[in-house]
Amino acid sequence: MCDACGCDLKPAHSHDSKVVEVHQSLLAANTAMAAKNRKHFDTMGAVVINMISSPGSGKTTLLEKTIETLGGDIRIGVIEGDIETDRDAERIRAKGVPVVQLTTGGACHLDAAQIHKGIHLLEKEKGGTEIDLLFIENVGNLVCPATFDLGEHHRMVLISVPEGPDKPAKYPKAFHSSQLFVITKIDILPYFDFPVEEATAEALQLNPELQVMALSATSGEGFEQWLDYLRKLCN
Amino acid sequence: MHEMSLVQGLLGQLQQLAAEHNKSKVLTVSMEIGPFSGVVIDSFEFGFGILAKEISLTKDARLIIESPPASYRCCGCGKQIEEEQRPESCPHCSETLFSPEGSDDLILLRVEME
Numbered sequence: 400m401c402d403a404c405g406c407d408l409k410p411a412h413s414h415d416s417k418v419v420e421v422h423q424s425l426l427a428a429n430t431a432m433a434a435k436n437r438k439h440f441d442t443m444g445a446v447v448i449n450m451i452s453s454p455g456s457g458k459t460t461l462l463e464k465t466i467e468t469l470g471g472d473i474r475i476g477v478i479e480g481d482i483e484t485d486r487d488a489e490r491i492r493a494k495g496v497p498v499v500q501l502t503t504g505g506a507c508h509l510d511a512a513q514i515h516k517g518i519h520l521l522e523k524e525k526g527g528t529e530i531d532l533l534f535i536e537n538v539g540n541l542v543c544p545a546t547f548d549l550g551e552h553h554r555m556v557l558i559s560v561p562e563g564p565d566k567p568a569k570y571p572k573a574f575h576s577s578q579l580f581v582i583t584k585i586d587i588l589p590y591f592d593f594p595v596e597e598a599t600a601e602a603l604q605l606n607p608e609l610q611v612m613a614l615s616a617t618s619g620e621g622f623e624q625w626l627d628y629l630r631k632l633c634n
Numbered sequence: 635m636h637e638m639s640l641v642q643g644l645l646g647q648l649q650q651l652a653a654e655h656n657k658s659k660v661l662t663v664s665m666e667i668g669p670f671s672g673v674v675i676d677s678f679e680f681g682f683g684i685l686a687k688e689i690s691l692t693k694d695a696r697l698i699i700e701s702p703p704a705s706y707r708c709c710g711c712g713k714q715i716e717e718e719q720r721p722e723s724c725p726h727c728s729e730t731l732f733s734p735e736g737s738d739d740l741i742l743l744r745v746e747m748e
Binding site: 415416417418419420421422423424425426428429506507508510542543545546547571572575576603604605606607 | 636639640643644647651655657661665670671672673709720730731732733734738739740741742743744745746747748
């Protein structure tokens with residue numbers, strides 16, 4: 400029994416306790432850092448796209464092909480996020496554009512503080528201060544990256560044909576928070592049961608404002624639409 | 635499992651609050667987790683259960699989570715529909731497109747400390 404008032408409420412009850420009203424987002428620190436990053440990107444004059452998808456959906460291949468076709472007109476840079484290895488950065492570096500590899504050492508997503516470091520690392524790379532279009536290739540994961548604003552201007556979510564058309568319904572947050580949905584690897588549509596219209600409709604049900612396109616970085620089908628989208632962003 | 639890193643952020647914030655108010659023990663932590671936050675409440679509780687025990691400040695702390703309901707606005711007639719799950723079609727006009735409405739944030743509401 401409590402000595403002060405005789406009540407039975409122990410140990411949760413205390414007469415020395417103080418209730419502090421906080422009403423602050425757990426993501427506040429990340430959001431504040433993301434705002435700083437966005438300002439930094441604006442000062443650089445770079446448009447920034449955060450790419451979110453499962454592992455193996457073709458983000459790096461899409462970037463390789465994009466650099467090959469647009470690299471002459473638009474100065475592209477890349478921040479790569481992976482749990483381990485710099486293999487993706489090596490692939491991008493081979494295309495001759497400034498790139499930084501961030502390894503999270505186990506964490507399933509990039510956050511705004513990591514991107515802040517990434518910007519400063521990128522500035523040390525050749526051409527790293529003169530970028531028109533910066534891609535952030537997030538850790539391959541359709542769940543966790545969706546929660547963290549990195550300071551990007553646009554967010555895109557990718558699904559490859561082998562993954563199946565039900566991903567939007569299963570992973571709604573990535574689709575709620577994106578402006579663009581890209582279906583990749585459409586050159587292998589004949590071998591998979593992937594109704595493009597169904598996947599599109601599911602995604603639009605979650606986010607009616609989502610722009611949707613389907614392409615193959617291997618065959619080039621649908622690629623012109625993607626390049627037009629990027630050109631418009633950079634104008 | 636980004637819930638673990640969110641819990642780590644929460645514990646950092648609690649340590650800061652305790653220092654500001656000169657307190658050494660957290661009794662209760664009240665959180666609001668929005669329906670579109672992408673956070674699994676069970677995983678958040680699980681992470682809190684493990685990580686909070688590692689710090690003397692929070693080892694006996696109780697976590698209280700409020701989760702406000704989701705709602706959907708019909709893209710056809712504009713009426714608001716309160717449902718846990720996205721409705722198949724609008725009961726008023728049979729439209730199938732909806733804009734989800736509701737918080738996607740995680741908010742630390744209040745902390746009781748001594």
